[in-house]
Amino acid sequence: MPSDDARLQRRYDQLVQEHLAPLQRIATGLRVLPTTAQPFAAAQAAWRFYANPRVRLPQLARPLIDTARVAVGDDCHDYALLIHDWSELHYRYHNSKTDRIDLTGSDDPGYELMTALVISDRSGAPIAPVCMQLRNSEGLYSSRSTRRLPSPSPLDGLQPVMRYVHRLQLGKPLVHIIDAQADSVAHFRRWHRQGRLFLVRADAQRVVRHDGRERKLPEVVAELHRSGAFRFSREVLYHGQKARQFVAATTVTLYRPARPRRGGRRAKVPRPLVHGPALHLRLVVSEVRAADGTLLATWLLLTNLPEAVPAERVALWYYWRWRVESYFKLLKGAGLQLEHWQQETAAALAKRLLVASMACAVVWQVARDESPEAAEFRRLLVSLSGRLMRRGKRFTEPALLAGLWSLLSAIWLLDHYTPEELRRIAQYVLPYRVPLERPPEGPV
Numbered sequence: 001m002p003s004d005d006a007r008l009q010r011r012y013d014q015l016v017q018e019h020l021a022p023l024q025r026i027a028t029g030l031r032v033l034p035t036t037a038q039p040f041a042a043a044q045a046a047w048r049f050y051a052n053p054r055v056r057l058p059q060l061a062r063p064l065i066d067t068a069r070v071a072v073g074d075d076c077h078d079y080a081l082l083i084h085d086w087s088e089l090h091y092r093y094h095n096s097k098t099d100r101i102d103l104t105g106s107d108d109p110g111y112e113l114m115t116a117l118v119i120s121d122r123s124g125a126p127i128a129p130v131c132m133q134l135r136n137s138e139g140l141y142s143s144r145s146t147r148r149l150p151s152p153s154p155l156d157g158l159q160p161v162m163r164y165v166h167r168l169q170l171g172k173p174l175v176h177i178i179d180a181q182a183d184s185v186a187h188f189r190r191w192h193r194q195g196r197l198f199l200v201r202a203d204a205q206r207v208v209r210h211d212g213r214e215r216k217l218p219e220v221v222a223e224l225h226r227s228g229a230f231r232f233s234r235e236v237l238y239h240g241q242k243a244r245q246f247v248a249a250t251t252v253t254l255y256r257p258a259r260p261r262r263g264g265r266r267a268k269v270p271r272p273l274v275h276g277p278a279l280h281l282r283l284v285v286s287e288v289r290a291a292d293g294t295l296l297a298t299w300l301l302l303t304n305l306p307e308a309v310p311a312e313r314v315a316l317w318y319y320w321r322w323r324v325e326s327y328f329k330l331l332k333g334a335g336l337q338l339e340h341w342q343q344e345t346a347a348a349l350a351k352r353l354l355v356a357s358m359a360c361a362v363v364w365q366v367a368r369d370e371s372p373e374a375a376e377f378r379r380l381l382v383s384l385s386g387r388l389m390r391r392g393k394r395f396t397e398p399a400l401l402a403g404l405w406s407l408l409s410a411i412w413l414l415d416h417y418t419p420e421e422l423r424r425i426a427q428y429v430l431p432y433r434v435p436l437e438r439p440p441e442g443p444v
Contacts, residue, residue, distance in 0.1 A: 011049050012060070015355045016362070050348040060354035061132070061143035065168055067361050068118045068128040072170045075120040075127065075368060078309075079197075080172040081317055082130075082165060083117045083324045085179065086154060087332075089134075089339055096344045099136040110339075111136050111346055113353070114154070116161055117324045118170065124320030125368035126327060128361040130168060131161050132353060136346035143354060148347075155187050162196055175199055175305065177321050183302070186258035189276045192304050199318055202300040208252035208283070217252075217300050221285050224248040230287065233312045236319065238288050238296050245319070246287045249311035252302075254279045282307070286315035330360055330397055363400045381407065 049055060072080045088103045091110045100109035116131040133142040140149040140157070144164045151157075162176060176191070180201040191198050202217060210220045224230065229248035236245045257273040284301040301318050331338040336356050343349040366378065378395045381403025389395065413422060 005054065008049070008052070008055060012355070015049065016358045050343065050351045055351060056146045057141065057143045057350055057354065058146060060351055060358075061130070063358050064128045064354065064361060065130050067358075067365070068130050069168070069170050071120075071127045071365070072118065072172050075122060075125065076172045077122050078172065079121045079175045080170050081119045081121050081124075081177055081320065082174050083115075083119060083177045083321055084158060084161070084182070085115055085117070085321075085324045085328075086181075087113045087115070087328045089113055089332075091339065094342075096342075097346075098344075099138055099346050101135065101137050111349070113328075114157070114161075115324060115327070116165055117327055119320060119323050120368070121172075121175075121317065123368065124316075124323055126323045126360075126364045127368075128364070129327070129357050130165055130170070132350070132357065133157070133161070134346050134350040134353065138346075141346050141350040143350075155182060155184055158182070158187070159190065159194075162191070162194075166196075173197060175317065177318060179321065184258065185254050185256065185279070186274050186276065188254065188281070188302070188304075189258070189279055192279060197303075197305055199301060199303040199305065199314060201318065202283075202302045204300060206300075206302075207256065209255055209278075210250065210252050210283075217283070220250065220252065220283060221248075221298070221300070224250060224285060230285075231312075233286075233315060236288060241290075243288050243290055243296055245315065246289060247284065247311050247315045249282060249284045249314075252281060252283045254281065282311070282314070284311045284314045284318075286318065326397070327360065330363075330401075331356065359401070360397075363397050363404065366400055366404075367395070367397060384410075 068080075089111045090103065090108060091097050091100055092108060094100070097109075100111065102108065103110050103112070112135040114131075114133040114135070115129045117129045118127040119125060120127060131143055133140050133144075135141075135151050138148060140151045142149055144161070158176075158178075162174075166174060174197065176196060176198045178198065178200050180203055182198075182200045183203045183206065188198070188200075204217055206217050207214060208217065208220065209215075210223070215223075229250070230246040231248070233245045233247045236243050255278040257275045259273060281302045281304055284303060286299040286301065287295060288297040289295055299315070299318060301314060303314055305314060330336065331353075336359075338353070338356070341349060341352060343352055366374065366381070369377075378400065381400050382389065382395050383403070384406035385399040385402035387396070387399045387402065389399070417425070
């Protein structure tokens with residue numbers, strides 16, 4: 001976090017390191033590094049940091065943006081893929097959080113998190129979130145603003161996020177990848193007019209013009225099957241099982257007036273017609289089939305990417321959209337236990353989220369490094385984590401998180417004690433296991 005206050009900078013660096021540790025539901029506070037400070041004092045220091053008005057969300061987001069800017073140049077080939085997604089944070093029993101909103105019902109309060117996550121167009125590896133927004137009952141806490149913002153509908157809220165990220169100049173053209181909730185003709189037209197490249201999963205009920213006829217998308221897919229347009233693309237994993245992906249592509253036209261949704265999915269407000277020009281898009285159909293040919297899943301993808309980007313690559317990019325789900329999993333359940341944090345306001349929670357996301361970015365950097373030294377480092381971290389890997393799995397992000405914590409603790413110990421002092425201290429606990437002197441080298 002670039003700051004003129006050296007004390008705040010040191011506190012930020014320490015908090016990032018303290019988030020490099022998996023947490024448990026019953027203990028979601030910070031894992032304090034082995035210093036002379038007591039855990040309670042460390043918790044107080046963290047509370048003061050999150051409550052400090054001089055610590056602003058754009059400041060905390062700057063290290064993530066700098067990380068993304070460097071990594072995009074190294075790890076992306078032609079484009080930087082930007083995944084937009086929303087996740088509900090459930091805090092049903094956190095009555096001290098008085099600014100919660102109703103999520104799925106009146107008995108399910110919490111916050112709504114929106115993330116714009118950059119991933120590599122070469123490998124799909126996550127790089128860093130460059131924009132995060134947390135919605136509460138008062139509005140929107142966003143990493144792109146120092147003040148609380150009004151809360152628009154999710155799709156209307158994408159436009160300022162897209163504009164903000166484009167102004168960051170990450171170094172490669174951006175492709176915005178969004179799930180089916182973004183299937184909106186009005187927004188497609190607006191994004192296309194503004195020069196945004198997008199890839200969105202379409203609703204099967206979408207009506208388009210294809211080969212001069214008005215058809216629903218499943219009818220277009222049937223026509224692609226009749227014409228033999230599908231081609232084998234690659235082997236993929238579907239719910240952990242090996243499967244095969246087949247891809248076909250064609251051009252469709254969106255010509256009908258739009259009825260953009262306002263105020264969210266459950267809003268009961270009039271939806272007036274919005275007329276606009278016909279929009280020609282590529283329809284990329286991705287089918288995942290079992291080895292015996294059984295159809296497991298179908299994705300109908302609409303994009304304004306140029307023809308120079310092959311349909312197989314478009315389908316692969318959308319397949320990588322699940323990376324944002326693994327990020328939410330790392331935050332929520334497999335690493336940092338986000339839904340059990342004790343911060344009492346969305347403002348403080350948003351600050352801690354950005355700090356924790358920097359810890360995730362550190363782990364991702366270790367994970368995607370392809371050098372031999374990085375592979376050896378990952379083996380060391382998995383060993384330090386004490387976790388067993390599934391056969392064929394070399395590492396997991398939670399294991400790297402746990403290993404980094406153990407390594408940081410070991411480094412601190414070596415900086416403050418000699419090996420002989422550590423052996424002498426350990427002898428009081430394990431006198432029959434820890435020799436005071438080093439064993440002799442060579443044959444005995």
